[in-house]
Amino acid sequence: MAGALTLEIATPERLLLREQVSEVVLPGANGALGVLPQHAPLLTELGPGELAYIPDGGQRKFIAIRGGWAEVLPDYVRVLATGAEFGDEIDIKRAEEALRRAESSLTSAKEDLDTVKALNKMRRAQARLEAARHTGHKP
Known part of the structure; x- marks a missing residue:
């Protein structure tokens, strides 16, 4: 889908989420990081915090993240979290x-x-x- 990101969140225990989203806000180790489609590629450390995302055509949703890493590509955000849970x-x-x-x-x-x-x-x-x-x- 044009103008969308695939958000994938995995922990050592499970694949928590793989969904098309229009926006992601990551709890970066040094502050919040907003990601929209076509974001420049990067790899960043995540701190404990709240990850927010907007599913395509949906309302903002929230996941608690213990920390980990995120890989951001123009059309994909992959989060490898030490722990994560839906609100x-x-x-x-x-x-x-x-x-x-x-x-x-x-x-x-x-x-x-x-x-x-x-x-x-x-x-x-x-x-x-x-x-x-x-x-x-x-x-």
Whole structure:
């Protein structure tokens, strides 16, 4: 289809999605990256965050990504994620509890490595909550 991208999202456990889309917003390690058809090729690291996409003729959808890599070609976006879930698959209560634990770990962190780990856990929990809430998913 002209003017469309194929979006493919895979994790070690499953192929989560392969769909024609008109736009993708990736959670890049250094900030959000918008991708439209005919984007210049690139390979980028993904951080924990929310991936948004618009299926052809559809409404914006959201997926929580733990991190990984994305390959962008003019007509294809391939995401290899360490973990990913659709917003409606997320247990909001568990994600809220994970966020509370991460925030607690962050305040008690004594080493730089502990701080980095706590921040990553916090970002993952926040991404899960955002994806679930944007999907309209209720606890």
